[in-house]
Amino acid sequence: MELQIKEQNGFQYVAEGTGEVLLLLHGLFGALSNWQDVVAEFSTDYRVVIPLLPIYEMPLSQAGVPGLVSYVEDFLRQVQLTEPLTVLGNSLGGHIALVYALRNPNMVTRIVLTGSSGLFEDSMGGSFPKRGNYAFVQERVGYTFYDPSIATKELVDEVFSVTNSNTKCLRIISIARSAQRHNLGKDLTKVSAPTLLVWGLNDTITPPVVAHEFHRLLPQSELRFLDHCGHVPMMEHPREFNRLLRQFLRRTAPEPALT
Template structure:
C-alpha cells in the first residue's frame, strides 16, 4: 500500500484523511510503513499524521529522546495541529510520545502505547547488529516479532543498510543510551490523559511485565495483551490492534462529550 510522503521545510510526513488528528510515532528501526494498516483503517474518519523521525540524520548532539521530542514539537507547530491530539507510539516512538505528553499535557487528548520504551527495553535482543553480517541482522530483526516471517526481506535489507553506516550507527547508539537514561517511572503518575496500552504477549524487547508497570503507574490507563504477538502489534496483529484502538477512541470520545 502506497501513501504520499509530503514535505514541508525539514519535515517529511504522511497526512491522510480528515477529522480529529491521530499523531503516530514509529520506533528506532521503524518507518512510516509500520502504520500502514492503521492508516488504511482510520483515515476515513480521522486525520492520520505520521512524521518521519530523523533518527539517522539529526545532528549527533541532538540524537536523544529530548531531541526527538523537540523535533515532534516543531513538527506539530509547523503543521498547525492546534487541537488536542491523540498520540500513538511504538517502541521508541512510545517513549517520545510519553515525553511529549509530560511536556504538553494540555495538548494531548489521548495516549496510545504499544511496546513502548521508557521503563525498560532489551533492544535488538540484548546485542547491537553486527556490521556486515546479514544473517545476524536477519535473526535480530526476526526477534522483534513472534512470527519471524513478518520480518520481510525488505525490512531486513533496510536495517542491514543502517547498520553498515557509521554515522547512522552513532546516532542509534546515542538515542538508545538517551532512552536508557530517561527512565520515566517517577513521572508517569502526572499523565492524566486516557491511555491505551496494547502489548504483544510474546514481546521479548519490552516484555509483558513492562506493560503491567505502565498500567500501574499511569492512573487512567487500560491494558490489553495480544497472544502470538511480539514487539509491534500494529504490524503483527493489525486487525486486533485496530479493533482495540477503534473501541478506545469511540468510548473516550463519548466520555469526553458527557463530561463537558
Template sequence: MELQIKQQGGFQYVDEGSGEVLLLLHGLFGALSNWHGVIDEFGHGYRVIIPMLPLYDMPLTRAGISGLVDFVQDFVKAIGLTAPATVLGNSLGGHLALVYTLRNPAKVKRLVLTGSSGLFEDSMGGSFPRRGDYAYVQERVAYTFYDPKVATKELVDEVFGITNSNSKCLRIITIARSAQRHNLAKDLGRIEVPTLLIWGLNDTITPPVVAHEFNRLLPRAQLHFLDHCGHAPMMERPQAFNRLLKAFLAQEDLQPTASA
C-alpha cells in the same frame, strides 16, 4: 496503498484523511510503513499524521529523547496543529509520546502505547551491530516478532542497510542509550489523559511485565494483551490492534481496566 510523503518546513510526513488527529510515532528501527494497517483503517474517519523522525541524520548533540521530542514539538507547530490529538507510539515512539505528553499536556487528548520504551527494553540498538553480518541482522529483526515470517526480506534489507552505515549506527546507539537512561517511572503519575496499552504477549524486547508496570503507574490506563504477538502489534496483529483502538477512540468515560 502507497504512502504519499509530504514536505513542509523541512519536515517529511504522511498526512491522510480529515477529522480528529491521530499523531503516530514510529520506533528506532521503524518506518512510516509500520503504520499501514492503522492508516488503512482510520484514514477515512480521522486525520492520520506520521512525521518521519530524523533518527539517522539529526545532529549528534541532539540525538536522544529530548532532541527527538523537540523535533515532534517543532513539527506539530510547523504544520499548524492546534487541537489536542490522540498520540500513538510504538517502542521508542511510545517513549517520545510519553515525554511529549508530559511537556504538552494540553495538546494530548489520549495516549496509545504499544511495546513502549521508557521503563525497560532489551534491543539491538544499545551496542554497535555487527557490520556486514546479514544473518545476525536477520535474526535480530525476526526477534522483534512472534512470527519470524513478519520479518520480510525487504524489512531485513532496510535494517541491514542502516547497520552498514557508521554515521547511522552511531546515532542509533546514541538514541538507544539515551532512552535507556531516561527512565520515566517517577513521572508517569503526572499523565492524566486516558491511555490505551496494547501489548504483545510474546514481546521479548519490552516483555509483558513492562506493560503491567505501565498499567500500574499511569493513572488512567487500560491494558490489553494480544497473544501470538511480539513487539509491534500494529504490524503483526493489525486487525486485533485496530479493533482495540477503535473501541478506545469511541469511549467517552475511560476507566482503568486490564484484559488479555
C-alpha cells in the same frame, strides 16, 4: 494503501483523512509503513499524521529522546497542528509520546502505547548492531516478531543497510542509550490523559511485565494483550489492534461542545 510522503518546511510526513488528529510515532528501527494498516483503517474518520523522525540524520548532539520530542514539537508547529490530539507510539515512539504528553499536557487528549520504551527495553537482544553481519541482523529483526517470517528480506535489507553506515549506527547507539537513561518510572503518575496499552504477550523487547508496570503507574490506563504477538502488534495483528484502538477512541471521545 501506499503512503504518500509530503514535505513542508524541511519536515517529511504522511497526512491522510480529515477530522480529529491521530499522531503516530514510529520506533528506532521503525518506518512510516509500520502504521500502514492503521492509516488505511482510520483515515476515513480521522486525520492520521505520521512525521518521519530524523533518527539517522539529526545532529549527533541532539540524537536522543529529548531531541526527538523537540523535533515533534517543531513539526506540529510548522504544519499548524495546534489543537489537542491523540498520540500513538510504538517502541521508542511510545517513549517520545509520553515525554511529549508530560511536556505538553494540554495538547494530548489520549495516548496509545504499544511495546513502548521508557521503563525497560532490550532493543537489539542485548547487543548493538554488528556491521557487515547479515545473519545477525536477520536474527535480530526476526526477534521483533512472534512470527519471524514477518521479517521480510526487504525489511532485513533495510536494517542491514542502516547498520553498515557509521554515522547512522552512532545515532542509533546514542538514541538507544538516551532511551535507557530517560527512565520515566517517577514521572508516569503525572500523565493525566486516558491511555490504552496494547501489548504482545510474546514481546521479548519490552516483555509483558513492562506493560503491567506501565499499567500500574499510568493513572488512567487500560491494558490489552494480544497472543502470538511480539513487539509490533499493529503490524503482526493489525485487525485486532485496530479493533481495540477503535473501541478505545469511541469510549474516550470528547463530549460534543454545547451550543
